[in-house]
Amino acid sequence: MKFSASSLFANALSGHKKWPEQFPDKEPKKEYDVVIVGAGGHGLGAAYYLAKKYGITNIAVIEKGWLGGGNTARNTTIIRSNYLYDESMAIYDHAVDLWDGLSQELNYNTMFSKRGVLMLAHNVHDVQSFHRHVHANRLNGVDNKWLSPEECKKFVPILDISANRHYPVMGGALQMRAGTARHDSVAWGYARAASQLGVDIIQNCAVTGIRRGKDGAVEGVETEKGFIAAKKIGVSAAGHSSTVMEMAGLRFPLESYPLQALVSEPVKPVLNCVVMSNAVHAYISQSDKGELVIGAGTDQYTSYSQRGALHILEHTLMSICEIFPIFKRMRMLRSWGGIVDVTPDRSPILGKTPIEGLYVNCGWGTGGFKATPGAADLFAYTIVHDEPHKINAPYNLERFVTGRLIDEAAAAAVAH
């Protein structure tokens, strides 16, 4: 059923009791053309684009937990593409292009709000580095502009730009195309649209092994609900990607770290955009419900426990209060952690693996949400064509051997 004013009206008459199930839970069939491991935004999106753009509908998306319950549900919902390197701009701006109009395409409100992302500069190095970012972005046709402290203040009225601050605001880089989206509805929207095209979404079914034939190519996945045959397997398992790849006998250059975020009690609109600060190490936005959404840095050690230490949050809140003293008396409502798979150069791995029929979309580290539609689209392309699209071709596994790294680690907005 399509969501529309008339369907809303018709269902209102029946007391909203006759809405069909949006993504029915399926039992696995014996065989699929493609199996996607991981039902987060990236995996469900890949299934949707495989079905929609390439007509492959015999697909299963297999999920250990529940749909969209991993990092899709745990991020700070920020979308931007103001990265430094050409390869990064290409992939993240492709995602922003798809975020535009995603609600219409999926017939599901993803609440993409282009409220702008403002990155504050607090010292001479920041000013120079952000100017470099702005110029690099504009050369690539990516929206980004430099604001003076006064312009920053005009754009974010609660900002204190007085020169006697410990970390004075010396300007900022503003990307107006950037913003936030409702993270859960991205997973739900893709799941619903993919389901309608015939994709099976199988939850509470962990993959326990990857079966390979005599020629080395994949034959299917072993799961808690038995063996499922598939000639092509796409792994999109975020923090657990390296454990899934290990089932196929592959080592990956990934380390999994806890990354925490937290929200405050809801308040009336006070912060109109996303504000990030590299030097003070904080980023913050306000959700449509009114909560301040705050992201921390990663914990220092690797872990799969989906929780982090309190002193990390304390440090984050000190930074937030340093930039916005107005928030000093806000009370925090809840905090949580997700497990992010980090590559040595902080850029993702999206493409083929040394095993025939096995594809991977991983290594998004602390910034995977913003890339969701773009990565999903490119992953679908790679699976169908058995070769990467030119946008994700640089994000291969071989770069760690050849040395052609895409070193966003050195260029990150907030150092993780």
Added chain:
Amino acid sequence: MFEIHCPYCEEKKPEIEFAYAGEAHIVRETKADDLSDQEWAEFLFYRDNKRDDHHERWWHQHGCNMFFNAVRNTQTDKFVTTYKMGLNRPKINPSTNNIKAVQNGK
């Protein structure tokens, strides 16, 4: 926040005194010129990333300033043991969690 037992100070201290220093027991190759690009990549970038007992280095940065090794379970975040640099991986009996630090057996 972890409480971490420093094998040099021989006491438990809060995590903020320590810095995590990556996977343990990665031996620097002495004949670096002979390594292939693949072997270099494995030395530099490939890590175990285990969802299990993980051997890792910690640095008592704001204490005795010594590096030491630890075994920590990455599912529960519980430390199994910590031990001094230069010792081999401790033998852990999984049924009893009995730990026996092994002297460097050269």
